[in-house]
Each structure stands twice: as C-alpha cells, then as structure tokens.
Amino acid sequence: MTIQKTPHEEIEELLARIAMGDRKAFSALYDRTSAKLFGICLRVLGDRAEAEEALQEAYVRIWNRADAYRVNGFSPMTWLITLTRNIAVDRRRRRPARPAEALDLADTMPDTGPGPEDITEERSEAQRLHACLRELPDDRAALVRSAYLDGFTYAELSEATGIKLNTVRTWLRRSLIQLRECLAR
Amino acid sequence: MSVGVDTVGPEDGGTALAAEYVLGLMSDAESEAFEARLADEDALVDEVVLWTEYLARLVDAIPETAPAAAVKRRIEATAFGETLGRWSRSPLRQIIPYGIGGALAAMALWAAVSFGLVGGGGPEQPVLVADVTLEDLPVAIHAGYFAEAGELLVIREQGEVPAGADLELWLVQEGAAPVSLGLVPRTEERVRYPLADVVAADLGGATLAVSREPPGGSITGLPTGPVVGTAPVLPF
Numbered sequence: 001m002t003i004q005k006t007p008h009e010e011i012e013e014l015l016a017r018i019a020m021g022d023r024k025a026f027s028a029l030y031d032r033t034s035a036k037l038f039g040i041c042l043r044v045l046g047d048r049a050e051a052e053e054a055l056q057e058a059y060v061r062i063w064n065r066a067d068a069y070r071v072n073g074f075s076p077m078t079w080l081i082t083l084t085r086n087i088a089v090d091r092r093r094r095r096p097a098r099p100a101e102a103l104d105l106a107d108t109m110p111d112t113g114p115g116p117e118d119i120t121e122e123r124s125e126a127q128r129l130h131a132c133l134r135e136l137p138d139d140r141a142a143l144v145r146s147a148y149l150d151g152f153t154y155a156e157l158s159e160a161t162g163i164k165l166n167t168v169r170t171w172l173r174r175s176l177i178q179l180r181e182c183l184a185r
Numbered sequence: 186m187s188v189g190v191d192t193v194g195p196e197d198g199g200t201a202l203a204a205e206y207v208l209g210l211m212s213d214a215e216s217e218a219f220e221a222r223l224a225d226e227d228a229l230v231d232e233v234v235l236w237t238e239y240l241a242r243l244v245d246a247i248p249e250t251a252p253a254a255a256v257k258r259r260i261e262a263t264a265f266g267e268t269l270g271r272w273s274r275s276p277l278r279q280i281i282p283y284g285i286g287g288a289l290a291a292m293a294l295w296a297a298v299s300f301g302l303v304g305g306g307g308p309e310q311p312v313l314v315a316d317v318t319l320e321d322l323p324v325a326i327h328a329g330y331f332a333e334a335g336e337l338l339v340i341r342e343q344g345e346v347p348a349g350a351d352l353e354l355w356l357v358q359e360g361a362a363p364v365s366l367g368l369v370p371r372t373e374e375r376v377r378y379p380l381a382d383v384v385a386a387d388l389g390g391a392t393l394a395v396s397r398e399p400p401g402g403s404i405t406g407l408p409t410g411p412v413v414g415t416a417p418v419l420p421f
C-alpha cells in the first residue's frame with residue numbers, strides 16, 4: 001500500500017527536484033501551478049501579454065532559485081504565490097504611470113474562501129483569515145484585499161477610492177492591526 | 186509550516202510594519218530601515234512570515250486561468266537555455282577577444298541565452314543590443330532594446346554588483362548629457378526598464394556606459410562615479 005502524499009508534500013518534492021535541475025519536475029510543477037499563478041498575474045496586471053511576461057519571469061526564477069525555497073520557512077504554495085505576486089506588482093509599478101482604476105469599496109470581490117484543493121493546514125489558515133476579514137467593515141476588508149491583490153500603493157489606493165492619503169493609511173494600518181488581533185485569538 | 190500567532194503581538198507597532206512590508210507599502214527608505222530591524226529581531230521575522238502566509242491565502246478568490254500553451258514552451262526554452270548557457274558562455278569569452286569579437290559574441294549570446302533559440306524561441310527579438318564588460322570588475326552586462334514593448338532588457342550575465350555601490354547604465358551621445366537608463370540589477374539576473382520614446386530614438390549609434398555610483402544610483406542625474414565600462418549600441 002502506498003502512502004498518499006499531501007499536495008503540500010508533492011509540491012515540496014517537486015521544488016527539491018527542480019533545485020537539482022530536474023526538468024521533468026519543472027514541467028510537472030508548471031502544469032500543476034501555472035493556472036493559479038497566471039490568474040494572479042492577470043489580476044495584478046490586467047493585460048494578458050504582460051501577465052504572460054510576468055509568469056515567464058516567475059517560472060524562470062523558480063527554476064533558478066528553487067534551492068532558496070527552504071531557507072525562508074514558507075509553505076511551498078506561499079513561496080510560489082508570493083514570488084509571483086511580487087514580480088507582477090513590480091512590473092505594474094514600473095510601467096508608465098496611468099490613472100489607477102476606480103475602486104468601489106462597496107462592490108468588491110465576494111469572500112469565497114479557500115478552494116477545494118487546499119490542504120488541511122492551509123485551509124484552516126485560510127478559514128481563519130476569511131473569518132477575520134469578515135469581522136472588518138466591508139470597505140476596510142476591501143482595502144486590505146486591494147493592497148495585496150492589486151498591489152496598490154497608498155497613493156494608488158487613495159486615488160482609486162477618492163479617500164485622502166493619510167486617511168487611507170490610517171484605515172489600512174488599523175485594519176491590519178485589527179486583523180492581526182483576530183488572527184491571534 | 187505552522188504559524189505561531191503570538192510572537193510579536195498585535196500591540197507592538199511591529200505587526201503593522203511587517204504587514205506593510207509584505208504588502209509592499211513602504212518607501213525604499215522605510216523598507217531598508219525595516220530590513221535592518223529584521224536582521225536583529227527574530228520575532229519580527231516571524232511576523233513577516235505570518236503575514237506572508239496569511240495574505241497569500243487571499244489569492245484563493247482569484248479564478249485560475251490557464252496560460253496559452255506557447256507560454257510553457259517559451260519558459261522552458263528560457264529557463265533551460267540559461268542553464269545550457271552557463272556552460273557554453275565561458276569558452277566563448279576565452280576565445281573571442283573583446284573589441285573585434287564583441288559584437289559577434291553579443292549576438293551569439295543573445296541568440297542562445299536571451300531568446301531560447303535552442304528551443305525554437307519566441308517572436309520577440311531586440312532591435313538593438315550592447316554588450317558591456319567592466320574594467321576591474323568581473324561583471325558582464327547585456328542590454329537589448331525591444332521596440333514593440335518599448336523596453337530595455339538588462340541582463341547581468343556574469344559577476345555581482347559590488348557591495349556598498351550600485352552600477353548605473355547611461356546612454357551617451359556625442360555632444361549631449363548622458364541619460365540614465367537604470368541600475369544594473371543586483372539580486373536578479375535581469376530587469377526590464379521601460380524607455381521613453383525620445384530616449385529610445387537616440388539609442389542607435391549611441392554608447393552604453395556603466396558608472397559606479399553610491400547605493401541607489403546617482404542623485405544628480407549625471408554620472409558621479411568612475412565610468413567602468415562602455416560599449417557601442419549595435420543593431421541585433
């Protein structure tokens with residue numbers, strides 16, 4: 001009888017093999033994670049061609065830096081997500097300035113919670129996060145989401161919401177502290 | 186990994202700072218100051234890990250979208266091509282003396298390294314390239330201008346940016362002040378800089394120069410440190 005590996009363990013193993021230069025493992029990791037990571041690039045950049053470039057940069061970095069994954073102490077999906085999100089955000093911030101799209105804090109993404117394939121530990125983290133976000137006023141939760149998912153700076157958040165810069169900063173900081181207090185419970 | 190939730194504690198200003206750091210909301214100066222604290226405060230590191238883990242869960246709400254099949258081929262060609270390049274580049278450098286062979290070497294390297302021609306390559310090719318090796322520093326830099334994207338791709342192909350300094354790229358034209366193109370990437374091997382059309386229009390026939398500058402680059406808009414390498418910008 002074979003012991004079933006968790007998705008977490010499988011991705012960790014793929015990263016370990018990639019660190020040794022295993023191309024098949026890289027191909028398998030890509031097949032497994034690219035739709036999720038491409039979704040992130042599209043969300044941040046809002047442009048398919050740019051998202052593809054960001055995705056390419058992310059996977060080339062994964063290929064070159066898979067050996068660095070262990071050092072940071074993150075779960076494997078967190079490492080992949082964070083690396084990709086930050087590449088996409090960097091690209092968005094480097095491109096010539098254009099007006100931030102209006103962000104309607106009253107009409108933001110529903111809190112759908114974790115997907116079915118999430119593994120147990122990550123699911124419990126996700127559930128806690130989403131429960132704590134629901135404790136915040138809707139507009140404050142939307143600010144937190146936008147800061148992460150759109151990669152907006154304080155100035156962009158202010159422009160997109162029409163709320164003064166200092167107010168946005170205060171609201172977001174307070175919301176983060178409130179969120180953290182809830183997560184610690 | 187499992188995340189301890191009562192490390193620094195929410196009452197400490199550290200937690201909001203850690204979250205801002207993870208979200209990328211800090212200015213460069215704030216980030217540097219925070220990173221200096223991270224070096225000494227393990228609890229703050231835990232806080233950064235905790236925020237990174239939790240905030241990454243926000244992407245669960247983003248719909249998954251499969252990229253086009255060509256993207257995978259391009260990625261593999263680039264990733265694996267670079268690996269091959271590690272072995273194939275150095276011998277080329279040994280046999281082609283700089284100067285006369287520089288342009289040829291630059292083109293061969295661009296073909297093999299940057300565009301993954303090994304695997305068929307992509308449609309995107311630079312229109313202009315420059316290939317700079319530095320005096321006194323074991324650093325080799327390739328730059329390529331992509332007209333369609335309006336971007337300059339800068340690759341630090343060999344060597345490291347020296348600690349305590351930055352290397353800045355300049356576009357130099359006879360009779361005109363140098364124009365800063367950006368810094369040579371320190372942690373990454375490559376970076377893309379969007380170029381203004383007026384700058385891009387001057388690229389052909391100009392010279393790319395690299396100067397050694399204080400960390401963060403020249404604040405005067407002109408080179409302040411020694412020029413450590415130059416190369417002509419040539420058609421690819």
